[in-house]
Amino acid sequence: MSQVLAWGFLLVIPGLLLGSTGAVKRPGLASIPGVAVLLSISIAWLAGAGQPATVELDNWLPFLPDGRFLLRVDALSAFMLAVLGLVAICVYVYSLGYMEGDPGIRRFFAFLDVFVGAMALLVVAGNLAVLLIGWTGVGMTSYFLISFWREKPRTLNAGLQAIAANAVGDAALILTAVVVPSGCGDLTTLQTPSCTAGIGGAALLAALLIVAASAKSAQGPLYFWLPSAMAGPTPISALIHAATMVAAGVYLLARTQLVLSLSPIALSAVAALGVATALFGAVMALRQSNLKKGLAYSTVSQLGYMFAAIGFSAPFAAIFHLGSQAMFKALLFLSAGAVIHALGGKEELSDMGDLARHMPGVRLAFLVGACSLFGFPLTAGYFSKDAIVDAGLERFPALAWLLVIGVLLSGWYIGRLFFATFHGKASQAAGERQLHPISRLLTWPLVPLAAGSVLFGYVNFPSGWLARLLVPTTSASTSQPFITGAGVVALALGLIGFAGAGWWEQRQARSVAALPRPSWTDWAGAASVKLSTSVAAIQNGRTGRYVLATVLGLAVILVAGLKG
């Protein structure tokens, strides 16, 4: 069974072939069985049927320090596969309805298949070489899917931002793969003395891994691409830009936690980066006038919590929160997608309001997701966020209290999005607002995700089952306290924030729409094009200049060669 799970990334291929060649009439339908098999095998593995295993092919890339083709199935990868499988199935079903009638629907599902395959490969990768394939693969499909509606303005631009940010992370990971001493590259043995003996030592490895993870998980200065990525279709935002791909950075750091723990500075840096991003993302989420962008900044903020957990030396808490976030954020995005679908593609909060009457089911789903997000008692988010704060109180109490304050902001921004969408006064155009009917395909997938958002915490409470399962890979403490002091404060702050947002939305006539400002990413893009054209302008076509430049070039090479 472990072998099957290791090769699980190939399960998407039948669906990909059947779907993209048109052998199956309804695109996407053929892909679901493969993902379902992946999900059931990984759950069976977790439930005790499987043993850790590796697949190893020698001499695959002989020019690398570790050129084996190495796959490894253990509890952590099986857990990630289960999360991927669950969210992916919901998103496939949802997309059957959401993308219906889109002329590019076959292409959409083909990309989705490739993404699921690449993500499955990423989490079973045993060494850096295999990891790189999955890592770059998910980044690339993410770009294609962000730019999916090419004809819409700014989608290509948003995709290129994602490519640019991802490139930073890819560069860091490529460097990691080539600079480690010969024989190193296995993700579980990077911390051994022989592997940290190269130039820069453990600190360099840790720094490269942190840069790679930050780019993928939109942390710190590399956050900018994730809000722009909302230009893609909403199911993609749920699967790729909330639940799975952006969590890959957290996964990588949890996997290589032992390398980070060799360098105390690296740990503190990750903790500080995570806390700063968590607060920054929460503040930015409060300022958004676009529903999806608000949720995107919320993802940035939640990923910051997970980074903080890594920095607190609590990788289990990070992975636990990764699981809860996957549930509630996918739920929030898919509910938001249902709203957007009903409004015919409108995403601005100013076009929403007073939708509770029209779509009570979707409202309930969104509310469940929101409650889990700010840690309403006994929901998934409550347990996993507490685990992070607890770990922080032991290590960096000041940072942990900042995270507790962040919960107030979380409650406030998600409350603001909730009330502005479903309550409050409808926009002026609401009189002639035509709501599209929502197909069942869009509502049914909300049910398992809502259940997950509420119940996921009980995989670890009170038994500590998940922690015990992940212990071999993440060295976690197995006890899960029901309630702690900081937890009570966090809970109170979250409730205050949520309720405060409701009160504020009632008072305000409408959410004030933030003015669109030219962002620095546009400026940077324009500047790089300008630099590029000025370099290209040197080549102006004049033969005389070419000859002169060639002769001068020869002289320069001659001088450099003789001097050097």
Next chain:
Amino acid sequence: MAGLPYVSIACLVAGALLVLALAGPLTQRRWALAGMGLLSAIAAAAGARIGAGLGGPLAVYAICAFLVVTLLLTPSLELQYAQQRPESAALLLLAGAGTIIMATGGDLLQMTIGMETLSLSSALLVVLGRGEAVAEAAFKYFVLAAVSLTALIYGLGLIYFSTGSIGLPPPGSAMSLSLLAGIVLMSAGFAFELALVPLHWGALDLYSAGSPAAAGAVMALSKLGAVVALIRLVPIAGSSYLFVIGMLGLLTAIWGTLAALGQREIRRLLAYSAIAHAGFLAMAIGSGAAGASAAVFYVIAYGATAMLVFAALAGAGPDAISFAELPAKLGLQRSLALCIGLMSLAGIPPLPGFWAKLALFGSTWQALGPVPTILGVAAAVAAAVYYLYPVPDLWSTLRLPGKLRLHGNAGVLAAGAATLLLTIVPGYLWALIRP
């Protein structure tokens, strides 16, 4: 150092002469023409038993493989005058022969003659193409090739003056100033063929003006010949000159990448990309013994991918093509082939271009140091932005499924097969380079 692979060279030259002799009847029979060329290229590969440099006859095999792909494209070669089709096939075979001589020549004079055969055939091959820019581009290339030939001959003279022989100086020879200057000048002459900044001016225009099939062949052949020649020559001058070549490579990679970022026309973009790749190759060459294998690996992987890209573009017409027009001009299969080729050039795993970059940066980290490697990796990943820029345009009009068409796509299929092979078993090529 083994001698020239005479059998292979003879097969190619004989093929060229035969094609020219039968030019009349072959003008109308495009596939017979391609078939004759293919026969001589395959015979040349089969006859390759010996060869200098890394991997013995590997360079000859690779050159013949590039020829095969391009010959499969001759039926769709865009020419100013259709009756010159046999001439272009003959020039292609001669360019291949020149590349073999340049790469495997037993002494420096043979290598020089090989390079001149290659660059003259390249310029003529391009000038037969359709379009207004070809004559101008080929003329500039010709003039600049003459300048670089001066450097080459002058360097040859200096080496002869120092050692009394036109053979490659043995490794570890005592470096007199004149010998060092000779090696530097000769390697600069070869670097012109590689299109290293600041000697890239002519090559850039040639690549972007030529018809895609011709440009692809010129690009792949000249890079391969130059890489093998430089690997044999540069290390003799010692580690400090290796470092200079490595730094020139870094400069070239950054230059090409920067200039390509703003290009919105596919052929100019690919021409600048060829400059950037020349830079990465020179970085590998500058990394000494470890880098040499990486350079050969890189140039073969790059050649296969570039052939795929240009095969996909072949027949798309001589005018500038914007990204949005590409799918309509190319059709389904060629659009897909172009996507895969661009992704490989961008270094997206698991395509050969990515393996080549992994092989490259491991050696530069050891030899050139961390800072050049980090800058090189930055240039390599930044390139993904411009390579992937046209891809959503290519996808967005694709309507799957399409009918598989064999006719007219033989070159695409051959290059695609080579790319696929390198994707799946990169270790096999590495084993050939480093037995």
